[in-house]
Every structure is written in C-alpha cells, then in structure tokens.
Amino acid sequence: DEGAGVPPAAKSSWSQFLKTITSFNGDLASLTAPPFILSSTSLTEYSSYWAEHPDLFVAPALDSSPQQRALHVLKWFLSTLKQQYSSRNEKLGSEKKPLNPFLGELFLGHWDHPTAGRTELISEQVSHHPPVTAYAIINAQHGVKLEGYNGQKASFARGTINVRQVGHAMLHLEKWDEHYLIQLPSLHIEGIIYGAPYVELNKSCTIVSSSGYVAKIDFSGKGWISGKKNSFTATLTKEGAKEVLYSIDGQWTGNFEIKEGKGKNVLESYNAKTNMTTPLAIAPLDSQDPLESRRAWSKVQAAIQAGDMDTTGVEKSKIENEQRELRKKEKEEGREWERRFFTRVEENKLFKTLAERVGIEPEPEKTDGVWIFDEAKAAKWGYGKKKEEAEKEAVLEN
Ligand code: CLR
Numbered sequence: 001d002e003g004a005g006v007p008p009a010a011k012s013s014w015s016q017f018l019k020t021i022t023s024f025n026g027d028l029a030s031l032t033a034p035p036f037i038l039s040s041t042s043l044t045e046y047s048s049y050w051a052e053h054p055d056l057f058v059a060p061a062l063d064s065s066p067q068q069r070a071l072h073v074l075k076w077f078l079s080t081l082k083q084q085y086s087s088r089n090e091k092l093g094s095e096k097k098p099l100n101p102f103l104g105e106l107f108l109g110h111w112d113h114p115t116a117g118r119t120e121l122i123s124e125q126v127s128h129h130p131p132v133t134a135y136a137i138i139n140a141q142h143g144v145k146l147e148g149y150n151g152q153k154a155s156f157a158r159g160t161i162n163v164r165q166v167g168h169a170m171l172h173l174e175k176w177d178e179h180y181l182i183q184l185p186s187l188h189i190e191g192i193i194y195g196a197p198y199v200e201l202n203k204s205c206t207i208v209s210s211s212g213y214v215a216k217i218d219f220s221g222k223g224w225i226s227g228k229k230n231s232f233t234a235t236l237t238k239e240g241a242k243e244v245l246y247s248i249d250g251q252w253t254g255n256f257e258i259k260e261g262k263g264k265n266v267l268e269s270y271n272a273k274t275n276m277t278t279p280l281a282i283a284p285l286d287s288q289d290p291l292e293s294r295r296a297w298s299k300v301q302a303a304i305q306a307g308d309m310d311t312t313g314v315e316k317s318k319i320e321n322e323q324r325e326l327r328k329k330e331k332e333e334g335r336e337w338e339r340r341f342f343t344r345v346e347e348n349k350l351f352k353t354l355a356e357r358v359g360i361e362p363e364p365e366k367t368d369g370v371w372i373f374d375e376a377k378a379a380k381w382g383y384g385k386k387k388e389e390a391e392k393e394a395v396l397e398n
Helices: 008-021 043-051 054-062 066-092 298-305 309-332 349-358 375-380 387-397
Strands: 038-042 097-099 106-113 117-127 132-139 144-157 160-173 178-183 186-190 198-202 204-209 213-220 231-238 244-251 255-260 266-271 342-345 370-373
Touching: 038 043, 038 066, 038 298, 043 054, 043 066, 043 097, 043 106, 043 117, 043 132, 054 066, 054 106, 054 117, 054 132, 054 144, 054 160, 066 178, 066 198, 066 204, 066 213, 066 231, 066 244, 066 255, 066 266, 117 144, 117 342, 132 370, 144 370, 160 349, 178 349, 198 213, 204 349, 298 309
Parallel strands: 038 097
Antiparallel strands: 106 117, 117 132, 132 144, 144 160, 160 178, 160 186, 178 204, 186 198, 204 213, 213 231, 231 244, 244 255, 255 266, 342 370
C-alpha cells in the first residue's frame, strides 16, 4: 500500500514527490520534500553520532596490545552505527530530510562521562556547494582524536535513493601514535514509496590502521543472507594475512557478538539497544555564537516544529539571502570565507599512505578540497591542544 506511512493530509504531496524524485539529479540538498518529511535538525549535528558512547570512543587508548586496540576501534565504530543511521527513525518515526547547513555553520558541544572524562565536539560546514561537513572530536585526557569530513553523492534507482559517502574519518591515539583510517559506508533509503523512509547500509567498508590491522565490515539487509535488516559481518585481520583474528556479526541496531577467530568462541556480546548513550551538552541558545547551528536556525526550527510552512519558508529565505550577500561580497573582494576550525590542504599525507594500502581514493573535487582540523585555529578558540602549547609553538615558529 503506497503511502501507508504518510499522514492523510499529505497523501497528494507525497505522490507528487514520488513523481519528481524519478528525475532526481543527485543533489540531495535541492530535493524538495513535503513538509511532514522535513526535520528541524541540521546536518552539522550529525557529526555528534561518532561519540555518543564516550567510553567506547576512548577504550582503544587504554589497551597496551595493538591487536586489542584495533578490535576496540572496530567495536566502537560498530557501536556508532545505530546513532548514525537509525536514530531519526527511532525518534521521529522515519528518516527525515535534514536542514542543509550554511557555509561556516557550527555545531559545538561536549560529553562528560564518568570514566571517559570530557570529549569535545567541533563540527563545521566547510562547503555549502557541494555540502561538506567537517568535524573533530577530541578527548584530551585520553589522547583520542577523531577528525574527518564528508559529503554525499546520491542517485535514484528503482524506488530507492542510493547514497555514496565521500570523505573519510581518521582516528588518532596519541599515546601509541597510531592512526586509523575509517571508510564511510554506502547506504540507501528504503520505504520511500510507503512514505516511511529509513536507512539501510550496503556493500562494505574498511578500517585500516598504521599498526597494520585491517577490519572489513560487510553489510546486508532484509532478504539477504541472514534475512534480518541492519545486518553485518566483520573480520579483523593482520594486513596481508589470511588468518581471521576476530569476527563480529549480528545487527548494528540490535545484538552483535565478538568471536575469536572465524567464529565458535564468543568473547563478548554487545547490545546496541540497551547500551545507553551519553547526552551531548551544548551551550544555551543565548550564549551561543551566531554561527552555531541551533541559534542560527532557531526560528526555522520552531516553525517546522509548529508545522508552519509559511514561516519556515520566510525564515529559511532570510538565511539564504544573507548567505548570498556574503558570497557576493567575498567575490567582489577576491577572498574566501575563512573556516573557523578547518583548513584546506593540497593533500593529507597520512590519509594518502593509509588509503593507498586499501585502495581508497581521495576525491578532493567532490568535497571542495581536502580538509584538515587546524589545531592552531582551534587553540585560538580554546579548543584541542592547550592554549599555552599553541602559544609556545607560535613563538618557536617565529
Ligand atoms: C550524514 C553523515 C552522518 C551519517 C549520515 C546518516 C544519514 C544520512 C546522512 C549522513 C546524509 C543525509 C541523508 C541521511 C539519510 C537521509 C538523508 C542521506 C550520510 C537525505 C538527505 C534525506 C532524503 C530525503 C528522504 C527522506 C525522502 O555521519
């Protein structure tokens, strides 16, 4: 039954949407979806899904065995998937279309966790056209830092939207000077014709470490091998070796088991449903920077939540016009918007060396360049490395 998940009053707008989507041009931001499918959350907020289990995020740093660390990284990665790809579904009843962030939009916050301590989140929209969000997530106490950026390439085929993520994430463990390159999984959107879209992951993705471990995760959904939605199987191997050190399988929204070798001996069982997340703390609206997401979008968000589409349109246009003016002025003055926390670089050597080992290609033309977290910029705003250290370095450089 087509449109079963659509509110009665929106039936015709949804069937209209289904018609327009067949000629979808690949630009997700330009997709005009009916009001009931609009979310009041901006994409800059999605970076927070990486560390809603701060204890799992820092766990790799606490282990003295490189092999165990690689396993901890894999487990943490798997634990993020439920937040990343299924939380809107659970909270809002279906996947929704997020707000398209403006250039320079920020989403800042931190998690305080009883054992992991403080983990800081910096998320910034580094490109508007195409949309690219960059982020750094830092736990200074345990010397754990995740940085990355991503955009999406989408296409429509046979009733689903296929989304390939471009960009990557890199995890650094300071104490062991270890780097992990995390490939972002491809996804598609199911349930569109019913008006109840949800994300399913597909194909596979890889995590490769500077210490020589490779994790490969294979995703499958309903009607595949296991028959259950949100399924996966993962293995951890030493690079270039066939022997499977650990295997993990189950559902990323449910239960999965970590097993020794190819599988018999279960070492640990993880339940994504019962493992509670730590809430992100963010500043109250009136003390936020004007570029911070919730402050900047507050009027739009209130209008969406009230179902007032006229006001939504008016308030959105205000932001868009303001942005247009800024771009025009920059163009006239021959300069570019200064990103607050990130810098575009020619190439990221670390990324390149890790990527080459597993055949991942950098795609700077799809993300308006290669982005790195700029510690000097961040220190100026009191983030990341301690301020004094940054000042000392500045003195040495001069
Ligand atoms: C953004 C980066 C996060 C992981 C993630 C999860 C869900 C993805 C989202 C990313 C990008 C935007 C996305 C969303 C699911 C649906 C939504 C593809 C990759 C699109 C724009 C919504 C289309 C509208 C339908 C609901 C009709 O780390």
